[in-house]
Amino acid sequence: MTFDPKQLTALSAIIEEQGFEQAALKLNITQSAVSQRLRQLESTAGHSLVIRTNPPQLTEAGFSVLKYFQQTSLLQNELLKSLNLETEIDRQTLSIGVNADSLATWLFDALKPLLDSEKILLEVKVDDQENTRELLSKGEVIGCITSDKAPIQGCNSIYLGVMRYRCVASREFKTRYFKSEPTRDEMLAVPAVQFNNKDELQTQYMKAYFDTPKVGLRHRIPSTESYLDFILRGYAWGMVPDVQSNQLLNSNKGVIELSPGQFLDIPLYWHIWNLKTQFNKSLTKAIVDEAKRILIH
Numbered sequence: 001m002t003f004d005p006k007q008l009t010a011l012s013a014i015i016e017e018q019g020f021e022q023a024a025l026k027l028n029i030t031q032s033a034v035s036q037r038l039r040q041l042e043s044t045a046g047h048s049l050v051i052r053t054n055p056p057q058l059t060e061a062g063f064s065v066l067k068y069f070q071q072t073s074l075l076q077n078e079l080l081k082s083l084n085l086e087t088e089i090d091r092q093t094l095s096i097g098v099n100a101d102s103l104a105t106w107l108f109d110a111l112k113p114l115l116d117s118e119k120i121l122l123e124v125k126v127d128d129q130e131n132t133r134e135l136l137s138k139g140e141v142i143g144c145i146t147s148d149k150a151p152i153q154g155c156n157s158i159y160l161g162v163m164r165y166r167c168v169a170s171r172e173f174k175t176r177y178f179k180s181e182p183t184r185d186e187m188l189a190v191p192a193v194q195f196n197n198k199d200e201l202q203t204q205y206m207k208a209y210f211d212t213p214k215v216g217l218r219h220r221i222p223s224t225e226s227y228l229d230f231i232l233r234g235y236a237w238g239m240v241p242d243v244q245s246n247q248l249l250n251s252n253k254g255v256i257e258l259s260p261g262q263f264l265d266i267p268l269y270w271h272i273w274n275l276k277t278q279f280n281k282s283l284t285k286a287i288v289d290e291a292k293r294i295l296i297h
Helices: 005-017 020-027 031-045 060-082 100-105 107-117 132-137 171-177 184-189 201-210 224-232 242-250 278-294
Strands: 092-098 120-126 143-146 155-170 192-194 218-220 238-241 255-257 263-273
Touching: 005 020, 005 031, 005 060, 020 031, 031 060, 060 092, 060 278, 092 100, 092 132, 100 107, 100 120, 100 224, 100 242, 107 120, 107 278, 132 143, 132 263, 143 278, 155 171, 155 201, 155 224, 155 242, 155 278, 171 255, 184 201, 192 201, 192 224, 192 238, 201 238, 201 263, 224 238, 224 242, 238 242, 242 255, 263 278
Parallel strands: 092 120, 092 143, 192 218
Antiparallel strands: 143 263, 155 238, 155 255, 155 263
């Protein structure tokens, strides 16, 4: 049994473009041709590969087939380079999973060497560092930055360093809500801000320093830049990484640690498919080198 490359490309386009019509536009074919290629691919695989929702979603078998296509595409490009046929290489999507704080602070610097030298289109999928590993296990990304050390089958796990988070707030916020150093009751009575409902940093902080798994009132701001701006405006306390807050803390611009010296160290790991290609080696080196420069070791 062999898979038709055009059919595999159609599957990839359906998921990447989040629809059959959009996939047809990308591939410059009709929508009915996209549907036909998918049906033929499903017939070959003997499984349904896509759930026809809006947007379409992969089935478990679909994840496996898409992962196969992405890996074989990497190997094919490696072969073309070895044969000095770079002109035959189409731009390939590089999908990686990353936590929002790494994306906002150091990811683009890490990827600069590849973006400058390789024919790639970057697709970043953002989730909390505890959850990006699932993106890799499903085959949605080639690699991910995660706080989970355990490697997924068929993948490598590489330690990057520690991202240190501090509990920060505006000076106005601290003056308004606290008499001196925050107590547990005071912390539970004032608003905190989360990135989203998966963000557990505030809960971890309360467990570590106030002996409770509870967090009081919660705002949710799913943007790293707006999250910090919300804190600066005096509406909540939140957990912010040193790489983002150090300059503000040292410049006396109105943001302070609520309890100086209390912080959370979150280890980060780079997980990537165990394909021994030069591209994977270059990608891993770029991520690791920048992490050494930015993170705590």
